[in-house]
Amino acid sequence: MTDKADLKKGPLTVAIMMATIMQVLDTTIANVALPSMQGSLGAAQDSITWVLTSYIVASAIMTPMTGWLTDRIGLKQLFLISVVGFTAASMLCGTAGSLTEMVVWRLLQGIFGAALVPLSQTVLLNINPPDRHGQAMAMWGAGVMVGPVIGPTLGGWLTESLNWRWVFYINVPIGIMAFLGILAWLPKAPTRQRGFDFIGFALLSIGVGTLQLMLDRGEQLDWFASPEIWVELGVAVSAFWGFGVHMMTAEKPFLPPHLLRDRNLLLGLVFIFIIGIVVLAAMALLPPMLQRLMGYPTITTGMVMAPRGVGVMISMLMVGRLMRVVDPRLLILTGLCVTGWSLHMMTGFTIVMDSGPIILSGVIQGLGIGMVFVPLSTMAFATLAPADRPDAAGLFSLVRNMGNSLGVSVVTAALAHFTQVNHAELSAHISPFNTNIDGPISMVGQAAPEVLAAADLVVNRQAAMIAYLNDFHMMMLVTLTAIPLLLLLRKPKATAAVDKNAAVME
Numbered sequence: 213m214t215d216k217a218d219l220k221k222g223p224l225t226v227a228i229m230m231a232t233i234m235q236v237l238d239t240t241i242a243n244v245a246l247p248s249m250q251g252s253l254g255a256a257q258d259s260i261t262w263v264l265t266s267y268i269v270a271s272a273i274m275t276p277m278t279g280w281l282t283d284r285i286g287l288k289q290l291f292l293i294s295v296v297g298f299t300a301a302s303m304l305c306g307t308a309g310s311l312t313e314m315v316v317w318r319l320l321q322g323i324f325g326a327a328l329v330p331l332s333q334t335v336l337l338n339i340n341p342p343d344r345h346g347q348a349m350a351m352w353g354a355g356v357m358v359g360p361v362i363g364p365t366l367g368g369w370l371t372e373s374l375n376w377r378w379v380f381y382i383n384v385p386i387g388i389m390a391f392l393g394i395l396a397w398l399p400k401a402p403t404r405q406r407g408f409d410f411i412g413f414a415l416l417s418i419g420v421g422t423l424q425l426m427l428d429r430g431e432q433l434d435w436f437a438s439p440e441i442w443v444e445l446g447v448a449v450s451a452f453w454g455f456g457v458h459m460m461t462a463e464k465p466f467l468p469p470h471l472l473r474d475r476n477l478l479l480g481l482v483f484i485f486i487i488g489i490v491v492l493a494a495m496a497l498l499p500p501m502l503q504r505l506m507g508y509p510t511i512t513t514g515m516v517m518a519p520r521g522v523g524v525m526i527s528m529l530m531v532g533r534l535m536r537v538v539d540p541r542l543l544i545l546t547g548l549c550v551t552g553w554s555l556h557m558m559t560g561f562t563i564v565m566d567s568g569p570i571i572l573s574g575v576i577q578g579l580g581i582g583m584v585f586v587p588l589s590t591m592a593f594a595t596l597a598p599a600d601r602p603d604a605a606g607l608f609s610l611v612r613n614m615g616n617s618l619g620v621s622v623v624t625a626a627l628a629h630f631t632q633v634n635h636a637e638l639s640a641h642i643s644p645f646n647t648n649i650d651g652p653i654s655m656v657g658q659a660a661p662e663v664l665a666a667a668d669l670v671v672n673r674q675a676a677m678i679a680y681l682n683d684f685h686m687m688m689l690v691t692l693t694a695i696p697l698l699l700l701l702r703k704p705k706a707t708a709a710v711d712k713n714a715a716v717m718e
Contacts, residue, residue, distance in 0.1 A: 227398075228335055228394065230386050231390040232359075236356055241364070242380075243364060261428070263315065275330065279604075286402075299386075301320035306379075342594075345593075346533070353585045360492060364514055419447075422444045422445075422447045423448040481592070488618075490555075493619035493620055497683055517574060524578040528582040540587035540703065541703065547584035548580070550580030550583060559685050561680070589608075593605075623687065
């Protein structure tokens, strides 16, 4: 790569990462603003969540299209269209006057933003030689993983300091700068004529869309007690089964089947699915635990959780350099063990503790996740041809997001179940016959209503806290069960080929 190309690579990387962070921030930044949006838009409690659902479903459906669109209209053109569309949709979200308008603009946000993360990963791999792929993925991973961590903090600050509309307006200046940088520094890549497999796309879209709906609405509808959830599950399973059969039998399927025959990519998808479960599930559990059980305000909650992102960034920047001298599989093993250790630390949380253990476990967990994400992202693409990277990057992002959604849904459902079980077990010990209980509460049958209410409040809080600890323990086991799969990963060769058309910047 020439000196001129090296000069261009720096500002191009900055522009690409601005687009990436802008997109991943929107997966969590709007969450804390929902109560304010609900009042402003006149939405009901059960319908305001469509602000989140519409974005998630649209993004999930469009992410696998990245490879095909890249081939048809070109990588640079697709990147620019995606940035413009996402920025414009963000501005429209900020001006929304009703829930219907907001959902429509969020759908557009998801459609245009779906390609930004896989495209940024593809470009960073293309413009860097193989021996620098680790550092490139460290930069990319820092944006992808830190964005969801700082999203709630930034969203809470913008909502309290200005108003909820700035949660979306903040994307406008970022999007403009990212557009100008990509327009100036990203070279054009050749297009490739490729037929569109409508049947394959339709089956995959139906499967992904209905699965996301099921995971998002399951908690509201009491899961499998609702006919809607059973219907969505049946449609999702049928669509995925049909897509798998179609992909293996069609002449030119939507996703090339040889991608899944690449062992590193296939195992990378399994690992990123597990990491997706752990990362966002922990992020979904901690804020309600801190706010409801420990009484933390929104801003304080964000400040306590922010060091987790610092740990991720430190780890990724460090691991990006270590990959040149250390076997990536050893780094992944260390990262999984460190992440498991942090989750074990979280099983020792108590209602009366200070913020120290939360910050410490968060930093350690961030270090562990960073040690997994960077070498995993590098090894998953190490044995692929450069032409396959857009398709593989889209699939990689899709599976990560599905892991995020599944993780949040599973731990939320498990939390409700554990809370009920723990409440029943704890309340069974409150009776006149328990000699360990002193004071007015010991006379349960004769206690005043306010005493019983106070006792029930204590039991509810303790039952919920134990349920959170049960969830952390479950996530620790999920993390550790991935370790044996490391034996199947192949170490990439140092002499991997470079895509000269993509890597050489004119």
